[in-house]
Amino acid sequence: MPHADDDAVLPRLSRALPGQPPAPPVRVVHLGLGSFHRAHLAWYTANAPDGDGWGIAAFTGRHPDLAERLAPQDGLYTLITRRADGDSYEVLGPVAEVHPATDHDAYLAHLRRLEVAVVSITVTEAGYLRGPDGHLDASRDDVAADVAALREDVAAPVTTLPGRLVAGLLARRAAGAGPVTVLSCDNLPENGAVTRTVVTDLAALVDPDLAAWVGDHVDFATSMVDRITPATTDEDRRLVEQAQGYVDAAPVPTEPFAEWVVAGRFPAGRPAWDAAGARVVEDTTPYEQRKLWLLNGSHSLLAYAGSVRGHATIDEAVADPTCRAWVETFWDEAAPHLVLPQEAVADYRRALLERFDNPRVRHQLAQIAPDGSIKVRVRIVPPLRAERAAGRMPLGCTTALAAWVLHLRGQGAPLKDPGAGPAVAAAAAEDDAVAVAGVLDTLHDGLGADTELVAAVVDRLAAVTAE
CATH class of the missing domain: 3.40.50.720 (NAD(P)-binding Rossmann-like Domain)
Structure with a gap:
């Protein structure tokens, strides 16, 4: 179709235009x-x-x-x-x-x-x-x-x-x-x-x-x-x-x-x-986990950490070497707990980086950030708990949680989360350890009692806000 002439009155797209399909039943x-x-x-x-x-x-x-x-x-x-x-x-x-x-x-x-x-x-x-x-x-x-x-x-x-x-x-x-x-x-x-x-x-x-x-x-x-x-x-x-x-x-x-x-x-x-x-x-479960943890989990990490660091879109955030390293670390933690073949997981990770790097998509971090009280629970907490059960302290997961705590405190992307009331109240505590423990308990009962995890998340608060 020819390009529009600035002085032309353009038709509105509709089924009445030549070549457009009729409405299907x-x-x-x-x-x-x-x-x-x-x-x-x-x-x-x-x-x-x-x-x-x-x-x-x-x-x-x-x-x-x-x-x-x-x-x-x-x-x-x-x-x-x-x-x-x-x-x-x-x-x-x-x-x-x-x-x-x-x-x-x-x-x-x-x-x-x-x-x-x-x-x-x-x-x-x-x-x-x-x-x-x-x-x-x-x-x-x-x-x-x-x-x-x-x-x-x-x-x-x-x-x-x-x-x-x-x-x-x-x-x-x-x-x-x-x-x-x-x-x-x-x-x-x-x-x-x-x-x-x-x-x-x-x-x-x-x-x-x-x-x-x-x-x-x-x-x-x-x-x-x-x-x-x-x-x-x-x-x-x-x-x-x-x-x-x-x-x-x-x-x-x-x-x-x-x-x-x-x-x-x-x-x-x-x-x-x-x-x-x-x-x-x-059974969709293997594919759900791969997508929720690798794509959606890293999206949430970037939405909170990337916006705190001043970025507006996914491509901007993943171009930041610090943010990109956090994403790769998070994937390293989540990948071993996926049930799909690791070769397929590696291929998916490579494809994700190409998708995130695409400068034409311009996916806004503020569009991804809402409803973290639900999203973080299914995107970040499962690989976090799997890593803790294996006796490891996951740096990528704790970074994502720290960034969400900062988001709850009003930093980065605007907070739009009707279900976040308890988490916002917990995050408001002056003592960071008390705040983090309270926020973790809103995600999973007893998670805030893991004192080593709380200390790790508190440590990542400073890392996310560092220049």
Whole structure:
């Protein structure tokens, strides 16, 4: 397509433009519409050989802004693949309908349809509303409100992810629409089992019979998604106009690398994602651990330590020799505890450094930093505990923890973490050892009693802030 003329009035991207695909029939409902979803599940669906038969009805999270931008484009958007030597552009059309989260009637209508086979999710780790025991935190006001609303009226609007899923399953059961798969794409270990737990817990509170129906009719699939997707900027929109000659209010920048590992029965069917490059397996755990510890763990380390040291993006932070050495040390600690072959782990590490070095991606540290009270628990604590069980003091892990303590104290990237209240209170202690011990106990009961670990984290506080 010719480059845009500065004086031309550019058309808005839509299915009415020449060469754009018609909307495919809806067979997937997605909760949590955002860039991450559109760069992975939607991309794999678009590239599946049968993708033109698997449209997605996508619902936003709490904010309707994206629906307002995408709806006039009939769900179309431009995927910008950022390579070190330049960008490429691809218009994707699997999103057939775009709705704000408040369009509850449209959501329930889709769940009542036999043709809908998959409900997929990207709401971040915080959206599952688990308590310390791993079950649904039924003491939360928003959870209690959803339970009360659904007991009164099964079609009542709800606000939480577990509430929305239960509402949809109530509608599906009433319509006799048959089995369905709920597929989590969030960065949580065993995210399918996590989803099953919170949904079953809430279903039992609303209608005990529904919990039994869920057990018989709902497949909770698990997936591991690996693709770095920075936040969309005005510069991305300008580049699309210049390169493509149309206006796209919601393009998605991403990296060339993409990996998706999926485990599930999919009793009502699914797109041929495996033909588009997804790996379908019996157990995603080895891949989840590799990604959570190596990619996400080092992302968290860089988000906190790198921002304290004045960096704004992943490529900036990993170009800092000190930060890069901390990442390599953290990987050295985590790698022996992964169950994949060490040669494959080494290959993944080399690929990660290439991805992190890509100056075109510009992944903001402030985008990675939120919700550390959940992320650090699954990204840093498991390799830390494995190393301590082996009698070693892990320098990379303790550096990441020290950087998070500094983040809790207001240093580096802005603190955006609704669940961090106890950790913030602990970090405020004047005595560093008391502060660190208290923060560690918020991550795992008794972790703060490891006095050698506490001393090591206190020592790393100074190292992170050193010039």
